[in-house]
Amino acid sequence: MNVRPEMFPAEILLKIFSYCSHDDLVRRIPFVCRWWQEVWKHRTLWRCNVYRPNFDRRRVKNILKLSPQLHAIDLSTCNLNVSVVETMVQCCQDIQQLCIPIYTFLDYVRSKDTPIFSNIKVLILTQEERSGNALKYLADNLPSGITLKYLADNLPNLEHLELLSHYCSKADLTYFLERKKHKLRTLALRCLTTDGYCVIPLLLVCTNLNTLSLRNFCDKVSDGHLEGGLQLRNISSLALLYFGSLPEFSYFPNVVELQLHYYTVAHGDSFRSFAINFPLLRKLSFDRSPSLDDSSLGNLHYFQKLTSVSIVSNRITDRGMQQLESVPGLTYLDLYNCSKLTVECLKLICNFRNLQVLKFDLWYLRKTRIDLKVSDIKNRGLHLMFYRCRDVTKFDYLREQNIRVTILDDKRKALGCSKLL
Template sequence: MAGEICIEVLPDEVLVEIFSHVPFKDMVFSVQRVCTRWRDVSRDIMLWKSIIYCPNYRESDNEIADILRRIPNLRILVLDRAVQAVVLNAFMQNCPNISSLELSGNQKISTKLLKNILMKYSSLDQLGLPSSVLSKLELVQIIGQFNHLKTLIFSGWSFEDEPMDLLLRPIADGCPALECVDIRGKLVMYDELAYLIEKKGPQLHNLCMRWCSQDRKCNLPLLSKCTALKSLHIDSYCEIGVEEGFKALQRLKTVTSLTFFVLHNAQVSSVMSIFSHGSMSQLQEFTMSYFLNYEDKLTETIIRHCPQLKLLCIEQCPRLTDRSVENLHLLTELQTVSLSGAAITDTSIMYLRKCQNLRSLSLKYCMKLTEESMKQMANFSNLRTLNLDYCVVGGLPLHLISTHMKQLTLLSIRNCPEVDKEAVAELRKKMPHLTVNDEVHFGLGVEDDWEIVGSLYPSAEDDDVYDEDCILFNQLRDV
């Protein structure tokens, strides 16, 4: 018909915009096979500027390598599990533009491999490596030669840290552009960490570290050197240097993002003191998990002293009740709330409806929510993501989501009883842009969700370690 425009006449920049909305696998295995032009446009460097390739555990090494050969302009590669040489060779031979590379905490790193990465990607912005490399001087010296590196991540946990001398000094003396460091994966000696922070502290914007050192000293007083710090992640609280540790946190004035992971049995009054002194008035993101002694008055203190808060995640703190939620609407900038594992009831849903700017909500493992609260979910019309894993969702009005929650892009209802499968199928048809996670896993139930239990020690594979994780989770859940 006259006047019709076919896709072949569209300029390349328009095709790039269209392809930017195509799912990753469809881009690689469908779009690229249509014709030579589509293949070339789908590999446009601008299209791949922000795309992250993170293979899932179902993909074999050969499948991963095949994909890597088809995406030569890949910029960001995350390998969450150890891979064989076929994968390592594939990205180094076919993906010359990688700027961010993260290897698994279980990946074996040889001197030859790390030298090849340095030669091939000397301008890397971000590099993630197993914590084990820090025990080998020749590997740490190579890391220090990355002159453009801004972010350095060391991953790989174990339930109990085996004695291991970890070396940070060559990194402190090298890596001149370093701004972000994550060394929470292993315990390091105090002097090594002190040397790193002495050298790099004034330029660090993001720091993730353990509460104490391998030689049983509190690491937090070292933060006085980090005068430009914006994001701080404190891992594995222990009763070492408690007073000096919390006093060090009170002196921080520039932090906008604060995370406590595994607070165990810290005193509520000590945690409250961080906020009571006004040092966290600039805070925009606060995350806290696995805090056995949590009390609602801590939430009230945060609301009172952190008016700019946009993200609040208080997860696996089973003493958190409706009282914590009652005044969340006073945080007028609040967009993301996660209350995973809380003891909240249907009353909290009514309180949350007052949060006008709420965009993301997670109520995972909130076992006290009933079908009555689920009926109210359609009233959250501005939500983009909603996580109700392990909740009773029989009352969830799936038929109203397409008309009442038009902006929703992710709905997670994994391991939820009474899910209407026909309604889910109909919802997927009406909202093709919406991702619905409704898998059911049999076996251990709640403990089988590795995102919660296994996140304590992601690299641990020993059954005894896993059992101890489950015991910890059960203790938290039974409080």
């Protein structure tokens, strides 16, 4: 029986197309046959496809011209200029999620009077990799308020905004929040304005805000700055970046997910003091917290409803992992880039009774023989997921015994609101 391309049903083709690179999706698939071209136009395919170019500007512009159905695009890793943004505005009117370097965005805003995208719901403005002189010139010649005022006036559907790399004044932020107070759901920004005001009291007007990321700068934020947080009853997900010390968390009583990133201090005494103020906490994440030690993990049992723990780029040891066994409801554990963990630790975690998902980094064990046996995994319901595994067939013997094993991509997405893309 001859199988022709037009014989596949649309549901199967959409599933297959979702695994294709964007280059193949644009340059090859629509030219196979008319049926594939019809399926290729389906909006479902483009909603789940994020275009992340990493090549030259001319090629990016050509692909954008062939992708009018694009819904999400990440330009944070692409060397681009205003002409690329102009092509995107002209050819891709349906974009709803956009990640773009902030100074490229500001260059376009300053040079063009027309709105960029009226349909955007998710906007992530990242720090741009330019020379120091170029950044200084742009910072001196672009007023801080141009970003927020432009977003408030020209993006009526904006619901999620990440602006961690840009300063804003109290007046500009107030102007923006007054116009987005019923629409905004996710916000990531610096904790203090350029004139020294904390942003939290200004956020009280946002009735639907449920995800908040705050970036500290030079330890200028104190407990007194955070007093308005008690009234932010809708905040369920909170991320703190570059906080030299933990503030009083009683101000955020309804947080379900807490992320402590980039040198935010976290030690045992802190856990004892604020665990009682997180009765609903289920997900806890640490990223580059040098003060996090083995004894600190032993205090996580104070969080009665904790189910998920993520420990990224910390120097915890096997002893700390033994402490996690005291967390009764732990079902998800992510250990990325933890250089002190050994094979014995991996075997220990595989015996955690209630654990359902374990993500383990094998990079620091690449010179060690990993003799993980089937008998070492007493928790047969565990799903093992390995970062940076050179041999994708290394654990086939576990799969043969019906133990779920997945090899993850080496690249780990940035934390914070960027996970929206």
